Amino acid sequence: MRIVIAEDNVLLREGVIMLLESGGHEVVASVGAGPEVVPALLEHRPDAAVLDVRLPPGFRDEGLRAAIEARKAIPGLPILVLSQYVEETYAGELLSDGGGAVGYLLKDRIGRVDEFLDALDRVVSGGTALDPEVVAQLMSVRRDPLNTLTPREREVLGLMAQGLDNSTIATTLVITERSVGKHIGAIFAKLGLPPSDSGHRRVLAVLAYLNA
Numbered sequence: 001m002r003i004v005i006a007e008d009n010v011l012l013r014e015g016v017i018m019l020l021e022s023g024g025h026e027v028v029a030s031v032g033a034g035p036e037v038v039p040a041l042l043e044h045r046p047d048a049a050v051l052d053v054r055l056p057p058g059f060r061d062e063g064l065r066a067a068i069e070a071r072k073a074i075p076g077l078p079i080l081v082l083s084q085y086v087e088e089t090y091a092g093e094l095l096s097d098g099g100g101a102v103g104y105l106l107k108d109r110i111g112r113v114d115e116f117l118d119a120l121d122r123v124v125s126g127g128t129a130l131d132p133e134v135v136a137q138l139m140s141v142r143r144d145p146l147n148t149l150t151p152r153e154r155e156v157l158g159l160m161a162q163g164l165d166n167s168t169i170a171t172t173l174v175i176t177e178r179s180v181g182k183h184i185g186a187i188f189a190k191l192g193l194p195p196s197d198s199g200h201r202r203v204l205a206v207l208a209y210l211n212a
Contacts, residue, residue: 001024001047001048001124002028002044002046002047002048003020003026003028003046003048003050004027004028004030004037004040004041004050005020005027005029005049005050006031006037006050006051006052007051007052008033008052008055009052010032012107013030013032017030019110019116019117020050020120023113023117028044028046029043029044029046032055033055033057033062034055034057034062034063034066035057035062037049037051037055037062037063037066037067037070038069041066041070041074041077045074046077047124048079048120048123048124049070049078049079049080050080050082050120051063051064051067051081052082053081053083054083063081064081071099077101078101078102078124079101079103079123080104080120082105082107083106083107084106084107085106100126100128100203100207101123102128102129103119103120103128103130103163104130104131105129105134106131123163127163127203128162128203128206128207129162129163130161130162130163130206131162132158132162135161149187153187153190155173156169156173156187157187157205159172160184160187160205160206166180166181188205191205191208193205
């Protein structure tokens with residue numbers, strides 16, 4: 001997998017490069033400032049981008065803005081955003097195009113190497129990979145269309161947002177995989193998602209409540 005990285009902290013950037021390369025990936029470019037992100041992405045056309053939300057020169061939302069601009073220039077570009085804190089507005093904006101292939105992780109999660117690499121794989125596969133803390137905060141402020149879901153269905157949807165498959169959701173909630181399938185079917189119905197490819201419906205279900 002060919003990857004472009006944007007991170008201003010040199011030590012963290014080099015650490016992420018080492019993790020990715022140890023996982024068999026190729027880092028084709030690494031930049032440290034917002035204005036450098038889109039040119040690097042357009043030049044290299046990577047399989048994925050790993051971007052910090054806040055980059056020089058303003059340390060506000062340069063990384064996010066670059067991600068949104070890049071997705072317009074390269075539709076469907078898989079993007080995994082890293083942030084020091086949960087920033088609800090930024091997460092919502094990144095997800096607002098409804099295309100999937102996005103992730104939002106807190107930087108603390110990078111230290112859990114397997115989880116970090118697994119999240120990147122899910123994003124590249126077209127799914128979502130949201131940090132559990134991000135999911136918790138977004139669910140607490142975005143009630144519609146969640147108000148039609150049962151508490152268990154919300155739990156299932158929250159785990160879907162993290163990118164977990166049915167088997168892992170069943171193990172996490174200590175229920176059968178068949179029950180998970182029923183809950184997901186109910187979620188699709190309550191969110192008004194028409195029958196289509198099940199993988200695409202999962203992405204739409206996650207985006208439906210995050211962008212409510």
